[in-house]
Amino acid sequence: xxxxxxxxxxxxxxxxxxxxxxxxxxxxxxxxxxxxxxxxxxxxxxxxxxxxxxxxxxxxxxxxxxxxxxxxxxxxxxxxxxxxxxxxxxxxxxxxxxxxxxxxxxxxxxxxxxxxxxxxxxxxxxxxxxxxxxxxxxxxxxxxxxxxxxxxxxxxxxxxxxxxxxxxxxxxxxxxxxxxxxxxxxxxxxxxxxxxxxxxxxxxxxxxxxxxxxxxxxxxxxxxxxxxxxxxxxxxxxxxxxxxxxxxxxxxxxxxxxxxxxxxxxxxxxxxxxxxxxxxxxxxxxxxxxxxxxxxxxxxxxxxxxxxxxxxxxxxxxxxxxxxxxxxxxxxxxxxxxxxxxxxxxxxxxxxxxxxxxxxxxxxxxxxxxxx
Numbered sequence: 531x532x533x534x535x536x537x538x539x540x541x542x543x544x545x546x547x548x549x550x551x552x553x554x555x556x557x558x559x560x561x562x563x564x565x566x567x568x569x570x571x572x573x574x575x576x577x578x579x580x581x582x583x584x585x586x587x588x589x590x591x592x593x594x595x596x597x598x599x600x601x602x603x604x605x606x607x608x609x610x611x612x613x614x615x616x617x618x619x620x621x622x623x624x625x626x627x628x629x630x631x632x633x634x635x636x637x638x639x640x641x642x643x644x645x646x647x648x649x650x651x652x653x654x655x656x657x658x659x660x661x662x663x664x665x666x667x668x669x670x671x672x673x674x675x676x677x678x679x680x681x682x683x684x685x686x687x688x689x690x691x692x693x694x695x696x697x698x699x700x701x702x703x704x705x706x707x708x709x710x711x712x713x714x715x716x717x718x719x720x721x722x723x724x725x726x727x728x729x730x731x732x733x734x735x736x737x738x739x740x741x742x743x744x745x746x747x748x749x750x751x752x753x754x755x756x757x758x759x760x761x762x763x764x765x766x767x768x769x770x771x772x773x774x775x776x777x778x779x780x781x782x783x784x785x786x787x788x789x790x791x792x793x794x795x796x797x798x799x800x801x802x803x804x805x806x807x808x809x810x811x812x813x814x815x816x817x818x819x820x821x822x823x824x825x826x827x828x829x830x831x832x833x834x835x836x837x838x839x840x841x842x843x844x845x846x847x848x849x850x851x852x853x854x855x856x857x858x859x860x861x862x863x864x865x866x867x868x869x870x871x872x873x874x875x876x877x878x879x880x881x882x883x884x885x886x887x888x889x890x891x892x893x894x895x896x897x898x899x900x901x902x
Contacts, residue, residue, distance in 0.1 A: 533776055535673075538686035542723055544697035545716050551780045552712060559788040560711050564748070566795035571750045573802045580751070581834045582805060584634070585612070586887050587753040587798065592629035594757035595736045598764065601625055605888045613837035614875055625659070632656035633737050633752050640741045645703050647695055653741075654727050654734040662727050664691050670725065682775065684725035694724050702742065710746040714739055715787040719774050736760070743791075755798055758890065759790035804886045809833060812866055812882075819864040824857055825849060832867070836880045836887065 533539065552560075577583060589608050596603070603622045610617045611627060636653045643649060655662045666688040673680040685691050702717040721735045736757055743749035760767050763786070770786050773779040813829055825847035835842055843854035858878045861867045867878045 535680045535682050536671075538668075538683050539723065539775070540685045540687070540690050542685055542694055542720075544694070545701040545720055546707060547716070547778065547780055549778070549780065551716070551784060552708065553781050556712060556781060556784050556788070557709075559785045559792070560709050563711055563788040563792040563795070566792040566799075567743070567748050567754075570754070570795040570799055570802075573799045574750060574753060576806060577802060578809075579830050579834065581830075582809075583753045583802070584751055585834050586836065587755060587801075588630045588633045590887060591633060591740070591752070591755050591757050592626050594755065594761050595733050596622070596626045596629055598736075598757060598761055599732055605884070609837040609884065610872055610877060613835055613839055613842070613877060614872075617872055617875065625657075628657055628659055629733055629737070632734075633740060636737055636741045637744055637752055640745050645699065645738070645742060645745055647692075647699055649741075650695075650721075650726075650734060650738060653737050654730045657733050657737070658727075658730045662730065664688055664695070664726050665728050667728075670728065672725070681772065682723075684723065691724060691726050695726050698724060710742075710748060711788055711791070712784055714742045714746070715784040716780070717742065718787065719771060719783060722771060723775060753798055754791070755794050756790055758797075759794050763790070801886060805833070805883070808882055808886060812880075815864055815866055816861065819860050819866070820857060828857060832861075832878075832880045833883060836884045838867075838878045838880065840876065840878075 533541075574580065574583060586609075589612060590605070593603060593605060593608055601622050603620065603626050607617075607620065607623050608626060611623050612630075632653045635656060636649070639649045639652060651662060651664075668686050670684060670686070671678075671680040672682040672684070685694055698717065698720050701720070702713065704713065707713075708716070718735055718739050721738060722731065725731045727734065739756065740749070740752050740754055743754065744752065766786065770779070770783045774783050809829065812832070816824060816829065827847045828843065831842055831846045832838055838858070840851060840854050840858060843849065843858060844851050847854065849857075858867060858869070862869045862878065866880070866882075868881045870877050870879060
């Protein structure tokens with residue numbers, strides 16, 4: 531049956547594809563991605579305080595994944611809102627913070643009960659901020675809503691969607707047949723093609739990809755910044771998804787997806803190395819600046835929360851507000867922190883850490899002559 535972008539794709543076949551997708555190119559990409567993930571997990575263990583990564587990187591992933599859907603907010607807004615929820619004034623900021631909640635909460639869900647339709651539905655519900663259910667109304671399409679020009683029309687009918695989602699669940703949870711990384715790449719395409727919810731499918735699919743890596747033991751925690759790669763390669767990402775649908779070009783899609791995992795794992799390792807260097811330098815500066823001595827937890831606070839409040843130091847370091855204020859002001863004078871007033875709140879920014887985290891230090895990848 532010929533695929534027609536204007537007709538619901540109820541003919542979407544279950545996985546795995548009938549052809550051999552583990553070609554030499556795919557296997558090479560699998561080996562490289564797996565090695566990069568292993569190196570990332572090892573690098574993460576070198577950070578004395580894991581919360582430094584777990585607080586910041588899911589927030590950046592949330593920003594990037596939301597930006598793909600044209601939900602745009604700045605890193606400044608997000609880190610400020612994460613420091614104090616009263617600073618999350620724009621709907622876009624609140625929506626992006628829900629993505630981080632879905633990512634971190636999804637880890638607990640998948641560890642407790644595995645990957646399932648219920649897990650996916652709950653992840654989407656957190657992202658959307660309301661209870662979501664499988665689509666039942668007709669008329670969903672992907673394309674230009676003004677001209678009603680479709681580039682893809684997903685399967686229609688609640689029972690059909692549930693049937694395809696059940697097939698997806700069985701395949702995504704299967705530990706046989708294919709390498710887990712190849713399974714995740716295929717599963718990501720299939721979820722996007724099923725498009726089971728009325729909204730939030732793209733963001734849900736990207737959360738699920740990270741959760742699958744964790745579920746398969748390939749990633750220790752949600753610290754892979756995969757959506758930054760997808761933003762950079764957005765046109766290619768959607769082109770290759772379409773090519774799988776139209777022409778079953780699985781190899782190019784899998785190589786592309788695994789290249790993203792490898793590149794972003796390597797990028798995160800680079801950031802981790804930078805964080806460790808900055809922590810050591812900051813600790814040395816603090817020893818000299820705070821001559822009267824400071825609570826050992828102060829360094830952790832400043833790196834766990836790049837946008838820090840006086841109350842954060844009071845609570846974590848178990849000191850009085852005047853003492854916390856004095857410490858922070860000394861570090862402002864030493865140029866370790868920047869002090870800003872956001873609304874009614876005084877925020878102290880670990881600006882060097884913030885710059886390190888938000889810097890897009892992944893250069894555009896050279897075109898692989900074997901890719902297309």
